[in-house]
Amino acid sequence: MRNYPVTDAELAAQACGGSSEAFGALVERHTQRARRVARAALLDPHDADDAVQDALFSAWRAIGRFDPARPFGPWFLKIVMNAAADLRRRRKLRKTEEVPESAADTGSMPDRDTDRALLREALDRALATLPERRRMALVLHDAEGYVHEEIATMLGVPAGTVRSDVFHARRAMRAALGPMGGND
Amino acid sequence: MTELSEFTSGRDEELGALLRAHLSAPDDVVFAARMRIAAVAAANETAWRSVARWTLPGFAAAAVVLAVLGATLGGATPEPAARTAAGSAAGSLVELASDTSPAGSVALLAVMAY
Structure with missing residues (x-):
């Protein structure tokens, strides 16, 4: 009897073979990061x-083309980012005249702690000012722990570009957050 | 936040933790569980549709072939009323088979089982 958790590779192989349960387990494992x-x-x-949900359907449709020897996470995240881009295009078509009050509005819940609320606002603003590719490179590298080469594959740019994007994004975040952002 | 040069490949752990916390939501675990259910449902539905798309017309064709073979090998000329009933049944089967919705598929399988 096995007493170790099923690996992503095992689940991916089963999902490629048509197992909906294995696919569901994989999706659950990677949803928080995808979100x-x-x-x-x-x-x-x-x-x-909405984008995560769209990605889930796309991933199932494409699972037959997935190589189970490769990591599932970056493959799924690439689908999530494509779904996000599609959704943005659709939203733009619908909201051509609607200008948001704040580009950084994330609809976050009210915070009791004022400092936390201020930090949240500052982070929203700082992230919104970054060009999308830099923002994604920063989040994928510093928050999600992917290496430059993996991010390069996901974003479809050279690894050197990712390295540069991460550097510039960090600098912009540091400038935008000031003393709120940490120890500098 | 850690001061890093453009050529450093290490992570800025502090900024990373800040971003992770900022981009996470309290209901992440519940959302992930919901997505699992949606994923399984989507996968099962797709599989069922695929089965329905390719199998049911096959069943219908087989039923029609069996009906024709039965009439031919039986040797007897069917009565007009029986012929009409057989034609009508075959038509219904083809109609059911062309309906790829789960309800239509279930109905056809029920007919086949009967």
């Missing part, structure tokens, strides 16, 4: 959830 990435891409929690 964070979608939020970073769209800067809107509701749109982000």
Whole structure:
């Protein structure tokens, strides 16, 4: 009897073979990360959830083409980012005249702690000022722990570009957050 | 936040933690569980549709072939009323088979089982 958890590779192999349960387990494992990435891409929690759901359907349709020898996470995140881009295009078509009050509005819940609320606002603003590719490179690298080469594959740019994007994004975040952002 | 040069490949752990916390939501675990259910449902529905798309017309065709073979090998000329009933049944089967919705598929399988 096995007493170790099923690996992503095992689940991916089963999902490729048509197992809906294995696919569901994989999706559950990677959804929290996917949700964070979608939020970073769209800067809107509701749109982000829609994008994750769209990605889930796309991933199942494409699972036959997935190589189970490769990590599932980056493959799924790439689908999530594509879904986010599609959603943004659709939303733009619908909201051509609607200008948001704040580009950084993420519909976050009211905070009791004023400092935390201020930090949240500052982070929203800082993230919103970053060009999308830099924002994604920063989140994928510093928040999600992917290496430059993996991010390069996900974003479809050279690894050197990712390195540069992360550097510039960090500098912009540091400038935008000031003393709120940490120890400098 | 850690001061890093452009050529450093390490992570800024502090900024990373800040971003992770900021982009996470209190209901992340519940959302993930919901997505699992949605994923399984989507996968099962797709699989069922695929089965329905390719199998049911096959069943219908087989039923029609069996009906024709039965009439031919039986040797007897069916009565007009029986012929009409057989034609009508075959038509219904084809109609059911072309309905790829789960309800239509279930109905056809019920007919086949009967």
